[in-house]
Amino acid sequence: MAHRFLSSTNRFSARFAFMFTVSLSCTYLCYNIIFCRSTIMTNQGYEGKRCPPSKNAGGKKLLGKLDDCASQEVRYALHDSAAQRGPSDLRDQQKVRASSGSNWADMKLKNMTVAQKYGSKKLPNALIVGVKKGGTRAVLEFIRIHPDVRALGTEPHFFDRNYDRGLDWYSLDAINAIV
Numbered sequence: 308m309a310h311r312f313l314s315s316t317n318r319f320s321a322r323f324a325f326m327f328t329v330s331l332s333c334t335y336l337c338y339n340i341i342f343c344r345s346t347i348m349t350n351q352g353y354e355g356k357r358c359p360p361s362k363n364a365g366g367k368k369l370l371g372k373l374d375d376c377a378s379q380e381v382r383y384a385l386h387d388s389a390a391q392r393g394p395s396d397l398r399d400q401q402k403v404r405a406s407s408g409s410n411w412a413d414m415k416l417k418n419m420t421v422a423q424k425y426g427s428k429k430l431p432n433a434l435i436v437g438v439k440k441g442g443t444r445a446v447l448e449f450i451r452i453h454p455d456v457r458a459l460g461t462e463p464h465f466f467d468r469n470y471d472r473g474l475d476w477y478s479l480d481a482i483n484a485i486v
């Protein structure tokens with residue numbers, strides 16, 4: 308009798324554990340579906356000013372957005388400069404578009420360096436990544452000796468402490484505040 312009671316208790320707890328796991332999984336799944344659609348960059352100022360929402364997800368979102376913004380800005384700039392140079396250049400653009408089916412600005416973009424795309428002052432061209440007490444300060448000081456290097460005086464801690472401030476803070480405020 309006692310044996311039967313124990314086995315039915317075990318069965319009940321196993322069933323309960325199973326149901327609990329399933330409901331937990333469903334909750335987690337729903338949470339992911341609902342909240343992973345939102346952006347990791349919560350700085351509306353940046354999004355509103357610079358570019359439309361990106362379709363990329365997770366960590367890729369930031370880079371995707373950067374690329375979208377840059378492409379858009381460069382496309383406008385290229386179109387404007389072509390218009391200033393005269394109708395023949397605009398005709399060239401249209402010819403390339405018509406003949407290859409690809410975008411003229413996209414072709415130009417491929418041949419541009421990162422500094423040309425984003426502007427040399429906008430975002431860092433290099434990052435020093437390291438653990439605490441790993442000697443990153445020494446690496447920075449050695450690199451800083453080069454006359455073409457413009458580096459921050461202190462660490463901006465963008466990725467670990469100031470990520471929510473967005474790229475506007477990272478590209479302008481962090482650099483201006485320290486140099």
Ligand SMILES: Nc1ncnc2c1ncn2[C@@H]1O[C@H](COP(=O)(O)OS(=O)(=O)O)[C@@H](OP(=O)(O)O)[C@H]1O
Nearest residue numbers: 436437438439440441442443444445446447448462
């Ligand atoms: N080349 C070399 N060889 C041996 N040790 C070195 C070297 N360069 C830096 N250091 C030592 O690294 C410590 C500082 O590292 P960080 O600048 O990365 O520290 S920090 O986390 O940014 O504060 C710091 O150690 P402590 O003095 O014990 O703090 C430095 O003395």
